[in-house]
Amino acid sequence: MPKTKLLVDVDTGIDDSLALLYLLASPEAEILGITCTAGNVGARQVAINNLAWLELCSASDIEVALGSEIPLVEPLRTTEETHGPQGIGYAELDPPRRTLSDRHATEVWIDAARRHPGEVIGLVTGPLTNLALALKIEPELPSLLRRLVVMGGALNHPGNTFPTAEWNVSVDPEAAQIVFAAFSGLPEERRPLLCPLDVTERIEMLPAHIHQLAELAGCHEFEWLRAEDERGRRSTASNAVVRHVSDAVRFYLEFHQDHGQGYLAHMHDPFAAAVALHPEIAVTTPAVVDVELLGTLTRGSTIADWRGMWGREPNVAVVTDTDPAAFFSHMIGRIAALAREVG
Template structure:
């Protein structure tokens, strides 16, 4: 099996945590560095989550860098109501005893890409701030990277932050625009692959998925989440990684129920992680993507020109569909097997 060298840029975050675990569980994933971006929670908390979660998942060797504390323009907005006070729902992680890397996240993007030109896949599951800053240091990143995979945007789908904008883009629209503009220079076979809400909101993790994952991990007692459970019930499994994951996912399911989605959890970021390793999991359509910055009602909206009306070359391959059952089967198999070790 050939390896996929990866730069990860995350705002951990419940679904980011599962994305990290999925990659740790995937033998072909070569995680070179993990960048921390403020988004779901502030940047320092994201970095602390990354260190502690990677330690618990058995990867204390992976470098974690600290990224920008603010977007390119304006104040940072965070969403603890969605992800909990520390970003991981009801879960509590023991603080890591190791330190962050000396280099910052933007520098890590540049140095890792330069060290292995044409090999490295960048995966961003949070705001694009660090990558936008890295492009200021190294404008050739679009040709140095093998590919970029982004979880973000909404096209023929409502937003989840405003009626027209998705969270990651909405936090730092200027960064998103800078990235899409810069990656217009990427050759067609290296166009960014964008995983928008149009697809990721079809990936609904249910209590049955959690039960199957725990069963695959050999967990006792069984993890039987129910919307009839008391709010905030905690996992009793003896597996410490699974316990954190289930306590995080329960919070996420309660949030989705409160907002009218049912007792489920949209798994945006694990899907993007899976696509970074295997792009065939998504059916894509090429487009020219841009980001609205000045609209009174539409700031942060991602706009796709599917038909070439702007007369500009395509700069993205946008995921338009996937097989949710196949994705969850893959996730449960990989993560379950890893947790059994």
């Protein structure tokens, strides 16, 4: 079967890391390049994380390009309290031996779309800064790409950064507004797929999922993360992928517990990655989505017009439902197979 060509733009924190592992484990995915933006951590740390995961998984031939280190207008905010000082929780990956691409992220976006017109799916799991900058250089990107998949926004759901704003959009609201506007007017089957918090906060990773990952990967050690464990406890799994995933996810579990959400972790970005490869897992609803830039209390909020009150054609297909259990079974199985292969 022909592979799905992907250009992946990330701000690699914990859930971006699992999204990357999932894509590396998916035989139907062809990653043309990984572009790095500031968000969960600074862009250069994002790049280090990407290179380190690729080396761990023996996939060091994939180009990794640095992108914007600051948002278009907003001062940069990062969230090490959510993802850890390096963005990967308690995991400690070996320093990468490879260096970054000589190309800027915008060049990678534009070159991939021009070389493979109508074939590339753009997947953005961080702020939309790099794509917004690429659009300024090549405004035909929406028609050159096969489709765009974005993890971002909160529509009929509370925000996770401000009361009504989601992290990725609120880090660079101007970039998100540029992208949503630029991708207007596309045919229904090519509208961007938007994965907002409304759905991604139902994608709850639990300790049982890590236990299942370890078992499927062939680990003999009993791998179970507990809320009562000492903070920062490290995995002893013999498999390197399982060990690092467990250490990263433990930090994320603790963060969610500290914020009253339970000993669980929302896996926003792996879900968006799965939607990019298998859109059939998502129930979608067309809507016009725009970004509030001026609101004193609502800057960075994503506003959805579900009923056509603005008189504009829908510019996105909003993911409104899925089967979380089926998604986790699929993702854990894929990453476990990669872990067995890596050893």
